[in-house]
Amino acid sequence: MSANRAAETVIVPATPAEIYNWRIYTVGACACSGALIFGYNNGVIGTCITLPSFHRDFSLPNYGTSDYSYITANIVSAMQGGAFFGSLLTFPITEKIGRRFSLTIASMMFFLGSAIMTFSDGSLPMMYAGRFVGGLGVGPVSLLVPMYISELAPPDIRGFLVGMFEIGNQLSSMAGFWVNFAVQSTMKESSAQWMLSLGIQLIPGGLLFLASIFILPESPRFHVKKFKPEQALKTLVWLRQLPPDHEYVVTELGAMQQQVDRELVQAPSKLRMMRELFWRGNRNRLGMGMLLMICQNTTGINALNFYSPSIFRSIGFTGISVSLFASGMWALIKSASTILSMLFLVDRLGRRKLLILGAIGIAVTMIYIGSFITVSGVDPNHPGAKTPAAWLAIVCLYLFAVFFCIGWNSIPWIYCSEIFPNRLRSLCVSITTATQWLACFAVARATPYMLEGIRGGTYYFFGACIVLTVIWVWFCVPETKGVTLEDMDLLFGVPHGEGRDPQVTAEAQQVGDVKDEKEEVERKATDIAGPKF
Numbered sequence: 001m002s003a004n005r006a007a008e009t010v011i012v013p014a015t016p017a018e019i020y021n022w023r024i025y026t027v028g029a030c031a032c033s034g035a036l037i038f039g040y041n042n043g044v045i046g047t048c049i050t051l052p053s054f055h056r057d058f059s060l061p062n063y064g065t066s067d068y069s070y071i072t073a074n075i076v077s078a079m080q081g082g083a084f085f086g087s088l089l090t091f092p093i094t095e096k097i098g099r100r101f102s103l104t105i106a107s108m109m110f111f112l113g114s115a116i117m118t119f120s121d122g123s124l125p126m127m128y129a130g131r132f133v134g135g136l137g138v139g140p141v142s143l144l145v146p147m148y149i150s151e152l153a154p155p156d157i158r159g160f161l162v163g164m165f166e167i168g169n170q171l172s173s174m175a176g177f178w179v180n181f182a183v184q185s186t187m188k189e190s191s192a193q194w195m196l197s198l199g200i201q202l203i204p205g206g207l208l209f210l211a212s213i214f215i216l217p218e219s220p221r222f223h224v225k226k227f228k229p230e231q232a233l234k235t236l237v238w239l240r241q242l243p244p245d246h247e248y249v250v251t252e253l254g255a256m257q258q259q260v261d262r263e264l265v266q267a268p269s270k271l272r273m274m275r276e277l278f279w280r281g282n283r284n285r286l287g288m289g290m291l292l293m294i295c296q297n298t299t300g301i302n303a304l305n306f307y308s309p310s311i312f313r314s315i316g317f318t319g320i321s322v323s324l325f326a327s328g329m330w331a332l333i334k335s336a337s338t339i340l341s342m343l344f345l346v347d348r349l350g351r352r353k354l355l356i357l358g359a360i361g362i363a364v365t366m367i368y369i370g371s372f373i374t375v376s377g378v379d380p381n382h383p384g385a386k387t388p389a390a391w392l393a394i395v396c397l398y399l400f401a402v403f404f405c406i407g408w409n410s411i412p413w414i415y416c417s418e419i420f421p422n423r424l425r426s427l428c429v430s431i432t433t434a435t436q437w438l439a440c441f442a443v444a445r446a447t448p449y450m451l452e453g454i455r456g457g458t459y460y461f462f463g464a465c466i467v468l469t470v471i472w473v474w475f476c477v478p479e480t481k482g483v484t485l486e487d488m489d490l491l492f493g494v495p496h497g498e499g500r501d502p503q504v505t506a507e508a509q510q511v512g513d514v515k516d517e518k519e520e521v522e523r524k525a526t527d528i529a530g531p532k533f
Helices: 022-031 033-048 052-057 066-097 099-118 124-152 155-186 191-199 202-214 220-225 229-240 247-266 270-276 283-297 301-315 320-345 351-376 388-407 411-418 422-453 456-476 485-492 514-529
Strands: none
Touching (some): 022 124, 022 155, 022 229, 033 066, 033 099, 033 124, 033 155, 033 191, 033 202, 052 191, 066 099, 066 124, 066 422, 099 191, 099 202, 124 220, 124 411, 124 422, 155 191, 155 411, 220 229, 247 485, 270 422, 283 485, 301 320, 320 388, 422 456
16 A cells, blocks of 8 residues: 555545434434533532532631642542543543443443532542542543544534534533522522532433433444444434435445555554554644643633632622622623634634634733732732722633633534544544643642732733744644545645554555655645645
């Protein structure tokens, strides 16, 4: 197999209107019940720990003390720790039993963790355990759902369908903020307040479990990998609502089979599959995906998600209900911005332009907030007056939400779900998602100490990180809008296994001239993706 042959583009016929049918949208929506797991948990925990009843039942130290920062950081980050390990464990499981039943197991783990949290009865060790066990479910869900949808979706609407995951994430995150505001405003102070807030998590866990058992089909690309082309064809016919001999279905299935055949030749064993991560054409994709996940967290978003009530309080909003309301409005703006981006922007403007636009807006808002806190000497323990400069800082927090959701909320997840070769997709997405959760864990652990210690410097730090991110995206991140999953090799360079083991077949070693191949790949990738922004 020559390098030029490996770089050939699969010519996809004109897209028939039948593929945009209720089945693909229904499957996408059902899979995105996993987003409710991810989002509600993110939204509910930061505001739940500020409820007086939670503070009393768990005997938390006074707000603003180092002991308070330590305990709240433990509560928040225990979920990220579990999600990190859950993400890494997902690869061998999903490669063995498939995407569908992996979602079943993940939903069961989250359901168990949510039950432990809800009935922890004021025990911090039980709360930590529940958060960690729940994370073992959240981590796999956060990588499986985008990957699963990307493997089912037609290229023209892949960005929107994967983006539905982020829409569900934001809507459920917003619900988490407002549930805590509602229980604080309408219920008497009691354990029932925080138990209700945390107990609602049982609902999305149960919904995903039922969907994975009764509704969701297995990924056709997984069927092809497991040498079940008949099952893959059956799934494609059902999803596309086209006859099995239709040109579009035949071409799509053929492209999947061609890629799997090529990958089996290139990496015929599990050990060489791990080595393949370091081949040219794969290592750049993996590094790019990991950096996108790190950069998503160094925008400061999770610092604001988990500690927004404390941040609003430090700027001048006093009273639990007031800070919860301000946090709820922040979540509402995030949800609206995410829906705008997914419905109207991601498949029109593409991924790259939105990443750059969002990063520039984030940098400006973070630098202003840091400057305001530094110059005005805001003390979280003694909130100051709401001056015009303070109101502008509040506006910047909301503008941050808009710019983040336009660019960085969902696009890193979409990007990582679509750029990797079929054979390595679950492994690479496991690694990038674990990277995301590790970065999230670090931010969750560090943020309360940063807010207590360097205050305005916290926002300067995140602002500086996002400035560097703009430069990196501008020069290094290519556009993937409209590129089929099988043609991602053209965009990033066809993997041909530099330094491969001599046992690899002679056919796989006939890679041709590297320089000529690189020029051909870059030319074809430009034809597919269009000029860069």
